[in-house]
Amino acid sequence: MAQTLAVEVEARRDDLIDLTRDLIQIPTLNPPGDCYRDICDYLAKRLRNSGFTVELIRAHGTPGDCEQYPRWNVVARREGGAAGECVHFNSHIDVVDVGRGWTMDPFGGELKDGKIYGRGACDMKGGLAASIVAAEAFLAICPEFNGAIEISGTADEESGGFGGVAYLAQQGYFAPARVQHVIIPEPLNKDRICLGHRGVWWAEIETFGEIAHGSMPFLGDCAVRHMGAVVQEMEDSLFPALAQKRTDMPVVPEGAKQSTLNINSMHGGQAELPEGFTGLPSPVVPDSCRMVIDRRFLIEEDIDAVQEEVMQVLRSVEAKRDSFRYELTELHRVLPTMTQKTAPVVETVAKAIAQTLGKDAEYVVSPGTYDQKHIDRIGKLHNCIAYGPGILDLAHKPDEYVGVEDMIDSVNVMGRSLIDLLVQPEA
Ligand SMILES: [Zn+2]
DSSP states (O other), X not given: OHXXXXXXXXXXXXXXXXXXXXXXXXXXXXXXXXXXXXXXXXXXXXXXXXXXEEEEEEOTTXXXXXXXXXXXXXEEEEEOSEEEEEEEEXXXXXXXXXXXXXXXXXXXXXXXXXXXXXXXXXXXXXXXXXXXXXXHHHHHHOTTOEEEEEEEEESOGGGTSTTTHHHHHHTXXXXXXXXXXXXXXOSSOTTEEEXXXXXXXXXXXXXXXXXXXXXXXXXXXXXXXXHXXXXXXXXXXXXXXXXXXXXXXXXXXXXXXXXXXXXXEEEESSOOOOTTOOSOOOOBOOSEEEEEEEEXXXXXXXHHHHHHHHHHHHHHHHHHXXXXXXXXXXXXXXXXXXXXXXXXXXXXXXXXXXXXXXXXXXXXXXXXXXXXXXXXXXXXXXXXXXXXXXXXXXXXXXXXXXXXXXXXXXXXXXXXXXXXXXXXXXX
């Protein structure tokens, strides 16, 4: 059957290329969340033609949703001829800002030397196209399969997924009674299975001072100097401690196997002068300084302890500095998640990779989060991985591309996985 599948996939090579190019040519930029309805309509038409029942779902009232930029999602389902399990392929439809440095048209979908170029080519319209063609090739050889296949295109993954997978999960689309296996075709490379991701804790620290004339700073209290002391304490105690923590999660790249903290931004004193304004700032002692920190933590760490470490930094500074006052506000938290290697979807895709590529699958964990968090936490579905064509390092960069041969291999892996999960072995 795998042989027949490979023939069906090869026959769809040009179609796969055209589909990927069409998807890239719809500029679904996020922010602001452009053309979501256009791409959902395109996908709906394609999948209806392939026998899927299609729903278009707007995530009303989610962040960014408005009349000008509605958060549309598409969910397509095709039932087989008998009862069985449901395999769901979930791809995000949004792409990040183009940025500078392109030599190709970011929304041209140009094909050159076996690569398709454009914003979103690898992250992740190539993966979306691969999953559609995999399902279609599978249906051509196994129209009477057991269970169901679902394909979704969802909004806003790049900005947290609240108007996309989180919303659908809240509506029950990822409930274990409806869906049993989820594959997210993010660009992790065609031979790697991504089991999950590290945790995230974002917080804002504000230090307070007292405003005064800048010529007499001794009459005030400088909030920026207090924040400087916080950063110094982090350098002395927190960063070295984080570098010591190592995870057993197979996180890539290697540097992300330790705990990390990024100082995302710092703002103190007067607002910056508007561009084009030629005057000078006025002399004032800053009475407030705010810093946003982005802490990524490991599955072995507890989120309360992660918070406590930062509190400890603030308390040590407090002990050393008179008049040190601060406030700590949590902005965002995502717990780490990792699907077990023995989960059915992992074993199935690993087998399909070995058979298709003639090498063992590599298991990885992502340094940053993606929509698996919502499927895991809200949907309570733990049989979920990311697997798809494309090179992760190219995501969000200029001249992003996806290789046609990599897509063909991934289509075969996805198609074989469908055979494994949805076709009863002959007795
Ligand atoms: Zn992505």
